[in-house]
Amino acid sequence: MLESALYLAIPVIFVSFCVVYHIALHHPTLTHKKKQPFGFSIAHxxxxxxxxxxxxxxxxxxxxxxxxxxxxxxxxxxxxxxxxxxxxxxxxxxxxxxxxxxxxxxxxxxxxxxxxxxxxxxxxxxxxxxxxxxxxxxxxxxxxxxxxxxxxxxxxxxxxxxxxxxxxxxxxxxxxxxxxxxxxxxxxxxxxxxxxxxxxxxxxxxxxxxxxxxxxxxxxxxxxxxxxxxxxxxxxxxxxxxxxxxxxxxxxxxxxxxxxxxxxxxxxxxxxxxxxxxxxxxxxxxxxxxxxxxxxxxxxxxxxxxxxxxxxxxxxxQRPRASIAHQMAANGSSPLLVSIGSNFWNVRCDYKVKAVFNVGTHMSVARLSTGKFLIIDAAPALNNPTLVKELNELTSNGENIEAIIHTHPFHTGSIVTLSNLYPKAPVYGCPRHLKMFPDLKWTGDLSEPTNLARWQPEVDLRIPTGTEFFAPAENNHFSSIWAYHRESTTIHVDDTLSYASTVKFPLSIFLKPGLSFHPMLSRGGIQPRPEAPEEFKTFLQTVMQDWDFENIAAAHMGVLIGNGKRELGALLERTQREFDKLTKKYSKK
Missing domain, CATH: 3.20.20.190 (Phosphatidylinositol (PI) phosphodiesterase)
Incomplete structure (x- = not known):
């Protein structure tokens, strides 16, 4: 009896909904007050x-x-x-x-x-x-x-x-x-x-x-x-x-x-x-x-x-809409090797997630007071002969490269390419790099204190405290070594931060324009300890206190020119609630 009633009720409910929907769709003022008319036309x-x-x-x-x-x-x-x-x-x-x-x-x-x-x-x-x-x-x-x-x-x-x-x-x-x-x-x-x-x-x-x-x-x-x-x-x-x-x-x-x-x-x-x-x-x-x-x-x-x-x-x-780092600088730098500040260059190139979402990636070059160059990270753009020519011209075919440093444990796709281009250059990497490429002639582990301080005060390298840097899961790309070039007032950072002046559809569904943290912030980027969120916040506050930076060159999705310290402070303020949630979550474990 009950089953018969259900068989009868379902089509009745469906038909009733269809009738009500049809009436409400075509006669919406029966249930909604009509808005006041505009005082002007928008036809043209x-x-x-x-x-x-x-x-x-x-x-x-x-x-x-x-x-x-x-x-x-x-x-x-x-x-x-x-x-x-x-x-x-x-x-x-x-x-x-x-x-x-x-x-x-x-x-x-x-x-x-x-x-x-x-x-x-x-x-x-x-x-x-x-x-x-x-x-x-x-x-x-x-x-x-x-x-x-x-x-x-x-x-x-x-x-x-x-x-x-x-x-x-x-x-x-x-x-x-x-x-x-x-x-x-x-x-x-x-x-x-x-x-x-x-x-x-x-x-x-x-x-x-x-x-x-x-x-x-x-x-x-x-x-x-x-x-x-x-x-x-x-x-x-x-x-x-x-x-x-x-x-x-x-x-x-x-x-x-x-x-x-x-x-x-x-x-x-x-x-x-x-x-x-x-x-x-x-x-x-x-x-x-x-x-x-x-x-x-x-x-x-x-x-x-x-x-x-x-x-x-x-x-x-009409000009192509692109990140600032894709444009020629006013001082005549090339479209690939772009001057961000005094003696600091950034290279941008495409990087697609799931072969659809182009979030971009990067590498940077900093000139030291000795006239030598520090190459920070490696990017797929190294397969472009134009970029190789520009790097050769800048570094005298690699003779003036002080060192190559790889700051992100998971940015590995072009490490070998860069080392093959400049085999004489000393190479430093993260612990994960040294394990992945044991045959590459590594000069040292970049995460060791002596190597982090090797180029101070011109280039200051720091590992974000409270983050999963040394033993992250394979899908956890949140943490990387931050590099601050004092002369250009520029921070080079990989996945921890992202910056985009505009975000196109469909990425706009998930990302907001401006400076933001990597999505893994609340999904494993911070160590699962009650103290870790506060440690990472303290790291950011210390960076803003110690480094007089204006620009942030982020791997995804672009370069923030100017107001870098203000924007990072605003980001920290916006995400305070998220840090509080993480602290509460990890306190229960």
Whole structure:
């Protein structure tokens, strides 16, 4: 009897849910209050001011978009300079707009470089003054409460509250909560994690039953380049069409966009650029698109006429977005051997986890006062003849190499390659290296106190206390020897720390931009003793006290230029709760 009732109940429940879901999906105002309408249109939007036609995020680009393309909405990004001026720029590092080394947050406004050597980086106040009647989509490029305060003061001063959509794409919910608390009346777009949550809820047929706080849903236009470079790097070509088709069904869902619009949200697609893409975007029922080039609106024949000029403008303005360490330094150093500071060079190259996630890796070279060179670590870039040529020129074919030191127990893939290139150079390694390569002519164990102090005070080497350095598990890559080059004020560190000015999808699901600890921090990186978390914290505090450093060259994912000590202190403060949890966990054992 009970089984018969269950057999009857299950289909009844399923059918009932389907009916309720269908009603809630198509008539969401039955259960949710519809959001207040926007006081402006977003149909005609300009991504970074139309970065494909003019230098991005500049007054020239914004003027072109407003006066010639008749844009409804300008999309821009904001950061804070060293002297607390709010500037319109996409990345903290200069690398995406200039050949100069440096970062916005460590530079005075008057010393900022020109965008592509052409246009100055504008102040947000200048944009507000020049376009008082144009709506602005404002993206915070740093989860900085001080930046939020300065931006809000400008919004109030220029009476722009009802013309702003703001938010931050970062995976930082505390900062996004600060945005809401600052002024809940200003329209807000989704952070990237919360946007992904919307997609997941829609797939699970739960979205109609969930409250939505945000006002604007900004989704990517899916095309083959985006899928190949952003979502599935390294995808085999024969899988690409299927992947594009699947991603379009997920990220450009008509039913999703329709539901959100019925709840009073606006939906914006970024960044279609071809006329056929505009038409496809329009068919999805969005409120607007935000292209890099011609915005939504021109007739097909007009769009075709613009192709030649667009191609010329692309060649003039577009540069590959890369880490600062991939760029040529202003003093003429090469693209591979990059000067980070006085007499210190860093080399970056690709390193993919699971053949998909490119987290990068590195090696460094430091010049000593004797004129000799210390090579720190080895990287796959040593297989590149260009790098070998540059190293030979710098070190007189290896004759001026003081020593090669390998600081990370698990960075072993290029150790033999480097030793074969420079067989006369003394080589020091970690205990694990000496066991793995017994036939290599090791000069000594780098972890021994006499070797750690061998190049002081010019290069100070330290092992992080409280970490699993000497006997780590095979998957525990947290700890390595830290190297501080005093003259360049630079720390070379491998997996313990990571730094990225921006994080691309899909890594952005797991990582936040900025300085961070390796994920193994709470999964074996710290020794399983109650005292170990405090010992590691003390190590970091001692480093910040003893070393006057500005730059941090991290293996994954890049180089932090400037503000290194401040960022490390902020990281330690952010992770205090995690250290407390580890102490409590290990105290129970």
């Amino acid at each position: 939007s300009s991504h970074r001011g139309g970065a494909g036609e003019n230098p991005e995020n500049t007054l020239l680009a914004f003027r072109h978009s407003v006066e010639k393309a008749k844009t409804d909405l300008i999309e821009l990004d904001v950061l804070l300079t060293r002297d607390k001026r709010v500037v319109v720029v996409h990345d903290d590092e200069f690398s995406h707009i200039s050949d100069r080394l440096g970062s916005v947050s460590t530079t005075l406004y008057e010393d900022l470089p020109l965008v592509f050597d052409k246009e100055p980086i504008p102040l947000l106040s200048e944009v507000f003054e020049m376009f008082p009647n144009t709506a602005i989509n404002l993206d915070f490029k740093a989860p900085d409460p001080e930046l939020l305060d300065h931006v809000y003061d400008l919004i109030v001063r220029y009476n722009m509250r009802d013309k702003i959509i703001w938010g931050s794409g970062f995976n930082n919910e505390e900062f996004n909560k600060l945005i809401v608390r600052k002024d809940s009346t200003i329209k807000r777009f989704f952070s990237q994690p919360r946007a992904l949550r919307i997609y997941l809820l829609h797939v699970l047929c739960l979205l109609p039953f969930v409250h939505i706080e945000e006002d604007a849903f900004e989704a990517p236009y899916i095309h083959s380049t985006f899928v190949r470079e952003e979502i599935f790097p390294g995808i085999p070509p024969f899988f690409l069409p299927l992947a594009v088709w699947c991603m379009k069904r997920l990220f450009m869902s008509k039913s999703l966009f329709s539901h959100l619009r019925k709840r009073g949200l606006v939906v914006l697609l970024w960044t279609p650029n071809e006329w056929s893409e505009f038409e496809e975007a329009k068919q999805t029922g969005v409120d607007g698109v935000a292209p890099m080039h011609r915005t939504w609106g021109p007739k097909p024949e007009e769009f075709q006429k613009s192709q030649k000029s667009k191609a010329l403008s692309l060649a003039r303005t």
